[in-house]
Structures are given as structure tokens and as C-alpha cells.
Amino acid sequence: MAKFDLFLGLDVGGTHTDAVLIDDDGIVAHYKAVTDHDNLLRSVRAAIEEITRDAKKKNIKRVNLSTTLSTNAIVENKLENVCVIISAGPGIDPGNFTIGSQFYVVDGSIDHRGTEIKGLDRNGISRIAEEAAGSGIRVFAAVTKFSTRNPDHENEIAEAVMTASDFVTRGHMLSGQLNFPRRIVTAYFNSAVWRLYNGFADAIDAGLRELGIEAELNVLKADGGTMPLGLSRDLPVESILSGPAASVMGIAALCDITHDSIILDIGGTTTDIAIFADGIPLIEKEGISLQSNPTLVRALKTRSIGVGGDSVIHVNGRDVSVGPDRKGPAMAAGGKEPALVDAFNYLKIITFMDAGASERGISGLAANNGMTPENLAGAAIDFAVARIKDEVYRMLDDIHNRPVYTIHEMLEGKRITPDTVYVMGGPAEAFRDMLAEAFGAAVVIPKNYDVANAIGAALAKTTIDIELFADTGRGVLLIPNIGVRQNVSTGYSVKDAERDVRAHLAKHLQSLGVPVTEQDTEIIESSSFNMVEGFYSSGRDIRVKCQIKPGVIKRLS
Amino acid sequence: MIRAKNRMGLIFFPAFDWAISPTHPEREERLLYTQDQLREEGVFDIEGLVEFKPDIATEEDVMRTHFCFPDVAGVTTESHMISAGGAIKAARIVMDGQADKAFALVRPPGHHAMKSVHGNRGFCNINNEAIMIEYIRDTYGLKKIAVVDTDCHHGDGTQDIYWNDPDVLYISIHQDGRTLYPGSGHVDELGGPAAIGKTINIPLPPETSDEGILYAIDEMVLPILADFGPELIVNSAGQDNHYTDPITNMSFSAQGYAILNEKLNPDIAVLEGGYSIQGALPYVNLGIILAMAGIDYSHVREPDYNRDALRQDARITSYIKKLKDVVLESYFNPPSYQGLPPVGEFMTRKKNIFYDTDGIRETQLESILRCGECAGLFSLETYSSVYPLSLGIEIPLHACGNCEKEGMKLLNDAKKSGKYSTIQMINRVKKEYFRT
Numbered sequence: 001m002a003k004f005d006l007f008l009g010l011d012v013g014g015t016h017t018d019a020v021l022i023d024d025d026g027i028v029a030h031y032k033a034v035t036d037h038d039n040l041l042r043s044v045r046a047a048i049e050e051i052t053r054d055a056k057k058k059n060i061k062r063v064n065l066s067t068t069l070s071t072n073a074i075v076e077n078k079l080e081n082v083c084v085i086i087s088a089g090p091g092i093d094p095g096n097f098t099i100g101s102q103f104y105v106v107d108g109s110i111d112h113r114g115t116e117i118k119g120l121d122r123n124g125i126s127r128i129a130e131e132a133a134g135s136g137i138r139v140f141a142a143v144t145k146f147s148t149r150n151p152d153h154e155n156e157i158a159e160a161v162m163t164a165s166d167f168v169t170r171g172h173m174l175s176g177q178l179n180f181p182r183r184i185v186t187a188y189f190n191s192a193v194w195r196l197y198n199g200f201a202d203a204i205d206a207g208l209r210e211l212g213i214e215a216e217l218n219v220l221k222a223d224g225g226t227m228p229l230g231l232s233r234d235l236p237v238e239s240i241l242s243g244p245a246a247s248v249m250g251i252a253a254l255c256d257i258t259h260d261s262i263i264l265d266i267g268g269t270t271t272d273i274a275i276f277a278d279g280i281p282l283i284e285k286e287g288i289s290l291q292s293n294p295t296l297v298r299a300l301k302t303r304s305i306g307v308g309g310d311s312v313i314h315v316n317g318r319d320v321s322v323g324p325d326r327k328g329p330a331m332a333a334g335g336k337e338p339a340l341v342d343a344f345n346y347l348k349i350i351t352f353m354d355a356g357a358s359e360r361g362i363s364g365l366a367a368n369n370g371m372t373p374e375n376l377a378g379a380a381i382d383f384a385v386a387r388i389k390d391e392v393y394r395m396l397d398d399i400h401n402r403p404v405y406t407i408h409e410m411l412e413g414k415r416i417t418p419d420t421v422y423v424m425g426g427p428a429e430a431f432r433d434m435l436a437e438a439f440g441a442a443v444v445i446p447k448n449y450d451v452a453n454a455i456g457a458a459l460a461k462t463t464i465d466i467e468l469f470a471d472t473g474r475g476v477l478l479i480p481n482i483g484v485r486q487n488v489s490t491g492y493s494v495k496d497a498e499r500d501v502r503a504h505l506a507k508h509l510q511s512l513g514v515p516v517t518e519q520d521t522e523i524i525e526s527s528s529f530n531m532v533e534g535f536y537s538s539g540r541d542i543r544v545k546c547q548i549k550p551g552v553i554k555r556l557s
Numbered sequence: 558m559i560r561a562k563n564r565m566g567l568i569f570f571p572a573f574d575w576a577i578s579p580t581h582p583e584r585e586e587r588l589l590y591t592q593d594q595l596r597e598e599g600v601f602d603i604e605g606l607v608e609f610k611p612d613i614a615t616e617e618d619v620m621r622t623h624f625c626f627p628d629v630a631g632v633t634t635e636s637h638m639i640s641a642g643g644a645i646k647a648a649r650i651v652m653d654g655q656a657d658k659a660f661a662l663v664r665p666p667g668h669h670a671m672k673s674v675h676g677n678r679g680f681c682n683i684n685n686e687a688i689m690i691e692y693i694r695d696t697y698g699l700k701k702i703a704v705v706d707t708d709c710h711h712g713d714g715t716q717d718i719y720w721n722d723p724d725v726l727y728i729s730i731h732q733d734g735r736t737l738y739p740g741s742g743h744v745d746e747l748g749g750p751a752a753i754g755k756t757i758n759i760p761l762p763p764e765t766s767d768e769g770i771l772y773a774i775d776e777m778v779l780p781i782l783a784d785f786g787p788e789l790i791v792n793s794a795g796q797d798n799h800y801t802d803p804i805t806n807m808s809f810s811a812q813g814y815a816i817l818n819e820k821l822n823p824d825i826a827v828l829e830g831g832y833s834i835q836g837a838l839p840y841v842n843l844g845i846i847l848a849m850a851g852i853d854y855s856h857v858r859e860p861d862y863n864r865d866a867l868r869q870d871a872r873i874t875s876y877i878k879k880l881k882d883v884v885l886e887s888y889f890n891p892p893s894y895q896g897l898p899p900v901g902e903f904m905t906r907k908k909n910i911f912y913d914t915d916g917i918r919e920t921q922l923e924s925i926l927r928c929g930e931c932a933g934l935f936s937l938e939t940y941s942s943v944y945p946l947s948l949g950i951e952i953p954l955h956a957c958g959n960c961e962k963e964g965m966k967l968l969n970d971a972k973k974s975g976k977y978s979t980i981q982m983i984n985r986v987k988k989e990y991f992r993t
Contacts (some may be wrong), residue, residue, distance in 0.1 A: 090858040091598050091843065096559050109860065112593040112839055117860040146597055181599035286602070292558065294602045403610045405592070406574040407635045410613070529586045530579055534803070537580065541589065 009458020018454040066220035079192035083132040114149030141187035143171035172480035176467025190237035197236035222299035224550035225463020250452025266425035309427035320379035331361035343377035344430040424449030465547035473539025494528035561605030562851025566656035582832040594839030611643030620990035624949030624981040644689035668712035676915035703787035708795020711742025721749030733760040754891030763806035766869040767813035792823035796831025815844030930957035
């Protein structure tokens with residue numbers, strides 16, 4: 001960033017709205033307010049107005065926004081009616097994937113090589129479009145099996161419903177990944193929040209202009225990266241569940257994470273866990289689930305457990321446990337039942353608000369159960385630490401036991417051995433020594449962690465991932481989610497593919513106004529299979545995955 | 558969301574970096590399209606269906622089952638140890654109760670690998686199912702296990718390993734050996750003297766379709782299984798009975814495979830052959846997984862499936878009906894061995910084995926000590942075009958004291974004689990496996 005440039009990061013979370021303004025030297029201003037759940041736009045505008053009050057508006061180069069708008073709409077089922085049109089061909093009964101009130105399966109089939117097996121029933125689609133128009137439906141989702149190998153049928157559906165629609169999500173534009181059920185769910189959600197999201201985006205755009213801010217505007221994603229607002233208008237589903245990722249990227253900005261590390265965000269109700277390998281946050285293999293609906297939305301690997309500062313202490317016989325419930329604040333903060341923070345307060349590990357109230361609470365609960373207050377408080381803290389430790393190790397185990405598909409990975413697979421635990425959140429300091437002992441690792445608690453989420457939003461890089469698929473036998477190359485389709489010669493090799501996929505990725509982002517070069521791109525998977533028919537080679541099946549990995553454009557440490 | 562009725566473990570290991578040779582059917586590409594199909598179908602998101610990473614089999618796991626010459630490392634690569642480890646993992650998740658059923662979708666295959674291993678035959682080096690079964694018997698103490706081999710080729714390796722084992726029932730359904738590699742698996746191959754009737758072969762004519770194979774399951778396999786009463790059923794699950802398979806001549810379909818697995822209801826399936834990698838495997842594997850998991854598979858069908866074109870000839874139908882009586886008689890009323898040596902003496906058998914993949918010729922002299930109390934001490938003198946005269950000795954599972962003593966004596970005598978380049982010792986009683 002140049003000398004006077006200002007970056008604005010904004011996280012509209014479920015409870016709080018946080019904002020920071022950052023210049024080359026660090027944080028210029030920060031802001032925190034309670035989120036107006038029923039009017040997120042008001043929360044956003046208030047935050048921007050407030051935090052830029054004393055700033056030179058012209059110097060604001062970048063505004064990055066993490067919002068729960070799409071997530072809330074889905075969770076609260078405030079969704080627009082979508083007409084979902086799919087074709088499936090042979091396989092699992094597509095009726096299993098029914099979603100929304102208007103779900104249609106039409107004839108047509110494409111196989112795993114992208115070969116059309118059965119043409120699409122265009123007449124059927126026209127009838128469906130008429131029916132949808134009759135019931136006032138204006139948004140559609142077109143998803144066909146193996147559309148990432150051949151998007152023709154999805155494009156045909158989109159074309160056929162064009163005049164009847166305001167917007168159509170075509171499944172292959174969401175991700176290059178194979179997963180038909182996830183593609184259906186993701187396309188459905190994308191169309192269902194499309195109008196709401198675009199209204200919001202319009203308002204933010206206009207609001208910034210009113211304030212005289214002409215910055216580039218980006219939206220946070222669950223993978224800890226951003227996407228340009230313009231792109232997000234067609235992919236609003238990509239904005240879901242970005243909050244935890246914003247916090248993780250904030251830690252990455254506040255600390256110089258270069259090794260295998262554990263990130264803990266210990267709040268009032270929950271502890272969120274993320275893992276870094278060699279300084280890079282780990283990504284969920286398939287995509288994030290929303291209300292137990294698996295999607296194709298790429299996300300950081302995070303886990304949340306019900307252990308936080310306000311988690312209630314329970315005693316059952318001699319067993320002391322903490323959480324997962326919270327019954328208001330801890331007693332130190334005026335609550336009625338002793339919580340984890342009260343245990344820390346009692347043992348004078350911290351001094352938090354009304355220590356007398358904590359002492360009364362802990363002593364009372366201990367007396368009722370025939371324990372000493374010291375033992376009760378100690379046991380509660382031990383439980384909380386053990387619970388966090390167990391969950392972290394379970395997560396690491398899952399990562400280490402993740403299936404792999406080559407002998408090389410089977411034998412050489414990397415093991416993650418965290419040497420540092422980065423902790424943020426209100427009770428972070430209280431846990432410091434216990435976590436150090438539990439993990440046998442250094443504990444780092446960054447300054448400004450209370451606005452880490454907004455810092456993460458401000459400094460997150462633009463991320464994207466694409467998958468190239470080439471079949472030199474058929475002479476085709478596809479990169480589904482950025483709409484690339486071209487012919488390749490029989491001599492086309494995996495090296496060519498790696499070069500081309502980088503170039504396409506850079507070109508795509510440049511066209512969206514994101515200043516990247518091919519050096520910023522990274523090949524994450526690359527394979528080439530000789531295809532044999534009979535005993536003769538019939539070409540190569542080449543697959544290359546390329547991404548811009550999550551990261552921050554600047555560190556504040 | 559789809560929920561599996563049976564909690565199902567899937568060990569998927571396609572070994573994308575291993576091939577016998579670049580254009581060999583057993584090459585990197587083999588499970589690529591299966592993986593594409595399974596991923597696109599969202600199989601790994603099905604509730605109750607969990608994907609597991611394979612174990613890597615140890616040398617001990619292999620030495621418990623095989624005599625390897627010169628040694629385990631000499632006849633295996635990492636891929637074989639992972640494939641066998643995949644089968645072991647399948648066993649562990651079922652036996653430990655992590656899943657009700659498991660399918661080890663692993664390669665390379667194993668069912669042509671015999672007790673003695675000098676190299677690769679029929680694309681196989683070590684026998685994944687046998688290594689798994691011996692692991693199960695050793696670790697979990699199961700007694701009676703049935704293997705139903707549904708590969709199109711006779712599983713001569715598995716048959717050889719369990720030839721004289723009364724506790725492991727081996728049933729193979731395959732294309733008649735007179736028309737296909739390895740040429741064995743005739744109805745009269747019924748097991749050794751201690752296990753006669755515990756090897757059952759059901760050779761079917763070329764172009765047998767769903768009708769014929771499912772008839773064999775209903776009318777032959779299931780009644781035999783019901784009588785044997787195994788604690789565990791293993792499907793040695795080849796997929797080369799498929800009508801598009803390039804190296805066989807049967808007319809079985811993906812629907813047929815799914816129905817077969819629903820009827821057979823195996824606890825564990827382990828992939829064997831199947832080389833129609835685009836036209837069959839994606840659909841067959843999907844069908845097997847759904848059927849084992851108890852999920853509707855009625856929409857699983859090959860794109861080019863044509864029921865009428867695959868209808869089986871009436872002559873095949875009547876042939877199989879006649880075969881039924883012979884097969885059932887073989888199990889329920891097996892003939893007894895004629896002219897057996899008396900208890901306390903060795904019964905011998907000479908065998909010539911050809912390793913088609915590696916071009917090795919092996920000569921074996923197998924000896925079984927006739928014993929009234931256990932399956933009897935087993936030994937095998939072997940030499941091949943790549944390895945000089947060697948010996949394998951096995952004191953079998955549940956061996957009696959005398960056979961164990963005789964086994965140790967045999968070992969000492971063999972060492973003293975200096976005749977053998979390598980001696981492989983399997984002592985299942987003491988769980989000792991070593992080579993000298």
C-alpha cells in the first residue's frame with residue numbers, strides 16, 4: 001500500500017459490527033457497535049460514517065465487507081422462491097436432492113467424460129418456464145450432472161428460461177468441483193438470496209458514493225479471501241459464513257505466522273478453532289455446510305465448541321464440566337450462575353469486573369456439592385482446557401486421516417505439528433498458561449485482537465480457485481467457473497495446462513480489476529493420466545487446480 | 558440428505574501413481590472415472606457413509622498368510638502393502654463397530670496370489686482378502702468366515718490358500734475356466750482332505766447375464782452360506798463380469814451387481830478385477846456401494862444399457878439349472894478322498910504354477926500331515942525360474958500339539974539339510990513368522 005492509502009475493514013457479525021481503518025503505519029481508527037439485526041444496512045452505514053469521519057475520503061482505496069446478510073437470509077429462511085431445473089441421467093435418484101418448492105427434473109444426460117448421452121428436453125423446460133412465470137417466479141437455478149465436464153445443458157436451460165427470468169444460476173459457474181448434490185444446493189441458495197443481496201450491494205455502493213468514498217469494494221468469503229463486489233453480485237452465496245474466516249485472517253495480519261499453528265478464538269459462548277500449516281490456513285476439502293446442507297462454498301477449516309468465558313459450570317456428582325450452555329453473562333458481569341470466567345476470577349488468574357460476585361458464585365456452588373471452591377474452580381478450568389485440547393487433536397487427527405489417493409501422499413503425507421497457539425477473545429489472557437502447558441507450545445495473544453475480525457476483513461487478499469480439465473483425446477479444455485472453453489491439440493501436456501491455468505486465472509482477475517500477476521497464482525493439484533482404449537493410447541486426461549491462496553496483503557505486527 | 562441404512566465405511570485407494578505398465582489394464586487410470594462418478598454423485602456426503610484412509614499392511618501381515626520368495630519386499634511394492642492395508646482397514650472398521658459394512662475399493666487386486674509367491678500372476682502379488690482374513694482371525698478370533706468371489710476369473714489364489722482350511726468357505730462364481738484365464742475353478746475342485754466341500758466352484762458359461770448370475774446366488778450360494786453359518790461374509794468383488802469388460806465374455810450389468818450385493822449382504826467387499834474403466838466401473842461401483850449401504854440403487858444404469866441385447870440364451874439358463882444340482886451336492890454331500898495316507902503320514906501334491914504377468918514358472922511339492930485333530934501341518938517345497946529350491950512350513954491356526962512339534966522338527970531338519978535357499982516359517986499357534 002502507498003504512503004497515504006487507507007484500507008477499511010468491516011465485519012457485520014451476529015452480535016457486533018466492527019470496523020477498522022488501516023494505513024501504512026497500522027490501525028488509524030476502530031469502531032464497535034451492536035449490530036442492528038433487522039437492518040444490516042443501517043449498521044454498515046453507521047460504521048462507515050463513524051470510522052471515516054476524520055479520514056480523507058479520497059485516500060480510502062479499499063473497503064472490504066464481511067456480512068451475515070446471505071447467511072441470515074438462509075438460516076431464517078427469508079428466501080425468494082427459486083425454480084430449480086436439473087437433469088441427472090443415471091445414478092442416485094435425483095428426487096433425493098429436491099430443494100425449494102419448484103424443483104423439476106428434466107430429461108437429458110451427460111456422462112463423466114462430458115459426453116452427451118441424451119439430449120436435453122427443451123420442450124419440457126419451456127413448459128416449466130411458463131409455469132414458473134405463472135406463479136410469479138423470476139429466479140432460476142440450472143444444474144446438470146457433470147456440468148463441470150460439459151456445461152452445454154446448463155447453458156441451454158439458462159437460455160430457455162432467459163426471457164422468464166431476472167437471474168439464473170448456472171451450476172458450473174459456482175465451482176469446478178464434481179458434486180452434483182452440492183451444486184444443486186449451492187445454486188439454489190445463490191438464486192434465493194440474489195435479489196436481496198443485490199439490493200444490499202446497490203445500497204452500499206450508493207452509500208459510499210454519498211460519503212465521497214470511491215474505493216474498490218470487496219466482499220469477504222468463508223475461505224478468508226475477498227471477491228470484488230461486482231463478481232459477488234452473481235455469486236452472493238460465496239459471502240456466507242465469512243465471519244470466522246475474518247477473525248482468522250485478522251490473526252494472520254496481527255501475528256507473523258510461519259509455522260504449523262493453532263488459532264483459538266475464545267468468546268463468551270464458544271471457542272472457534274482454526275489450523276495453519278506452514279503459516280497457511282487450512283481449507284475445508286469440499287465446501288462448507290450451512291444448516292447441514294453441504295455446499296460448494298470454499299471455506300477455512302474451522303470448528304466451534306461450546307466453551308467460552310460465560311459457559312456455565314455444572315457439577316454432577318464429582319464431575320465438573322463447563323458449557324456448552326450459556327445463561328447470560330458470568331456472575332462477575334452481573335449474571336446469575338457461576339461461569340468459567342468466575343472460576344478464573346476466583347483463583348485470581350485474572351481480575352475481571354466484580355470479583356466478589358465470582359467468589360460468591362463459586363463458593364456457593366462448591367458448598368452445595370461438598371467441594372472446596374479452589375477444587376471446583378480448578379476442575380472447571382481443567383475441563384475447559386481439556387475440551388479445547390481434545391477438539392484440536394480431533395481436528396488434527398481428521399486432517400492426518402484424510403484419505404489420499406496416491407502412494408506418494410500415503411507415504412510422504414505431511415504431519416502437522418503445531419508449535420504456537422494464537423489466542424484471541426475476552427478470556428484469552430486467563431487461558432495463557434494452561435494452554436501453553438496443554439499443548440506444549442508457545443502461546444501468543446496479539447494486541448487488538450478485539451477487532452481482529454475487522455482487521456482480517458481489511459487486509460484479506462482476493463482469493464479464487466479454478467479447475468482446468470483437458471481431454472486431449474477429444475481435444476477440449478474447460479475451466480468451468482470462469483467460463484473458459486477451448487480446443488487443445490493431441491500434444492497438449494500437463495506443463496502446458498499448468499501454464500495456461502495460471503494465465504487464465506490472472507487474466508480473469510485482472511478483468512475484474514484485481515491487480516494480480518501469474519506469480520500470485522499457485523498450482524495446488526496437477527495430474528495427467530494416459531487414457532488407453534484397447535491397448536492403445538487415446539490421449540491424456542489432464543486436471544490442474546490453481547488458486548490464489550488466502551493471505552493478507554500486509555502484516556500489522 | 559440421503560442417509561445410509563447400514564453404516565458404511567469406504568476405503569477408496571485408486572493408487573493414481575502406480576501401474577503394472579503404461580498400457581496395462583492395471584494402470585493409474587483404472588479408478589479415475591469411478592472416483593469422478595462417486596464424487597459427482599455426492600457419495601462421500603451421504604450420512605452414515607464415511608471414507609477412510611487405508612492402513613499400510615506390515616511384513617508380518619503378509620508373512621502370516623504367504624510364503625514370499627525371497628522375502629516380502631522382494632515380491633511387493635508399496636502399492637501392494639497399501640492395497641492389502643486397505644482391506645485390513647475395512648476389517649478393522651467393521652470389527653471395531655465403526656461401521657456395519659465396508660468396501661475396500663483398492664488396487665492392485667489380489668485373488669490370483671497363492672500361498673507361495675514368486676512374483677505377479679493375474680495382476681496380483683499378494684492376496685488382499687486372505688491377508689485381511691488372517692488378520693481378522695488373529696486379532697478378533699473369528700472362527701468361520703466365507704469368501705464369495707464374484708470376479709469373472711476364478712480366484713485360484715484364494716482357493717489355494719484356503720484349500721485345506723475347514724473354517725474358511727471359499728465360493729467362486731466365474732466364467733468357465735475352459736474359456737478364460739486362469740483355466741481352473743471346475744466344479745470338482747472341492748478342497749483338501751481336511752476341508753472337502755469348503756471350496757465350491759460355480760463356473761458359468763460365457764454370456765451369462767444378470768439372470769444366470771443372480772440365479773447362482775439365489776439357488777446355490779445363499780443356501781450353502783445359510784448352512785455354513787459364517788460369522789463374516791467377504792465379497793471378493795471383481796467387476797469384470799460386466800458386459801463391456803474388455804478381457805472377459807460375460808453379460809452382467811451394474812443393476813445385476815447391485816442386486817447381487819443386496820442379496821449376498823456381505824460384511825466386507827474388497828475390489829478385485831474389472832477393466833471396463835469408463836463404461837462399467839463408475840456405475841458398478843456406485844451400484845455396489847448403494848446396495849451395501851442400503852440406499853435405493855434403482856436409477857443406477859450404464860448409459861448404453863440395453864436389457865434385450867443382454868438377455869441370456871435359453872441354453873445357458875438350462876445349463877445353469879443343471880449345474881445347481883452338482884454344486885449343491887458338492888457342498889452338502891461331498892465325495893471323500895480315496896486312498897489317503899493314514900493319520901501321521903504326509904499327503905503330497907505336485908503343482909506347476911505359471912505367473913503370466915511376470916513370466917515365471919514355479920514347481921511346488923505340497924505336503925499335508927494327516928492329522929485326526931487339526932487341519933494338519935502344512936509344508937511346501939518350491940523352486941521357480943527366478944528362485945532356487947526353498948521351503949515354506951505352516952503350523953496352521955488351531956494346530957494340535959503334535960503338528961506344532963512336527964513343524965518345529967521339520968524346520969530344524971530343513972535347516973540342517975542345507976538344501977533350501979530360503980525357509981519361510983509360519984507358526985500360527987505362537988504367532989511367529991520368520992525366514993531363515
